[in-house]
Amino acid sequence: MTIQLATSTVLTVIQTTGFFAPIAFILFHMIRQFLFLPVAVVCIAGGILFGAQLGSVYSIIGLTGSSITFYFVTKLFPKLLDRLMKMKGKWLGTYTNFSFIQIMILRMIPFINFSLISLCILDKAKTFGRYTKLSFLTHIPSTLLFTFLGASIQTLPPVVLIGIVIGLFILIYYFREKQVLIKWNDFFIREKA
Structure with a gap:
């Protein structure tokens, strides 16, 4: 499915809700992760439907709601969390462990898995309040990028898009945490006799 087709499908679904379009759009963001739609597609649709400012606000609310949904799903299904941790x-x-800035930059890369980034935030923030705050803050730059620049990103030549993605990966490397903490038992793994 191309970005144009996915965006037009999202637009059609949201436009049919009329007065409740903002609520439907926010709820659509929350179920988007189960439909395997990229974040960028829904944010672009929000910019087209509601304008850049309101589209950004609704997308930030919807994405934060999506992160909260992820949090509770992982708490309800610990086996799913274990599988996701193994995948990570x-x-x-x-x-x-990604730094806060790295997570923000990862959110701006459209093809990075949303749940994997939410899992990285879950590792970083041990409480629900901190998780929600970090999720909210990391959604702001990506939402603004996709909503304001969504239309122009689609028209950029592939070479420029590849350059932007490479630049984002360089920033991720630059803002990495410079030390790694390894538990004592993990460092000195005993061989089973």
Whole structure:
């Protein structure tokens, strides 16, 4: 599904709700993760439907709601959280911890998995309040980027888009945490006899 087709589908669904369009849009953000739609598509649609300012506000609320939904789903289904942690360990490494700025930058890369980034925030913030605050703050730059620049991002040449993504990855490396804490028992793993 192309970005234009996905965006037009989202626009059609939201426009049919009339007066309740903002609420439907926020709820659509919350179920978007189960429909496997990219965040960028829904944010672009919000900018087209409600304008850049209101579209950004509704997207930030919806994405924060989506993160809160992820939090409660992982608490209700601990086996799912274990599977996600194993996936994170496989893809990113067991001891990889992203800094706040790295997480913000990762949110701006459209093809990075939303749930994986939420999992990184969950690792960083041990309480629900801190998790919600970090989720809210990390959604602001990506939402503004996708909502305000959404239309122009689609028309940029692929070389420029690749350059932007490479630049974001360089920033992720630059803002990494410079130290890794490894538990004593994990460092000195005893061999089973």
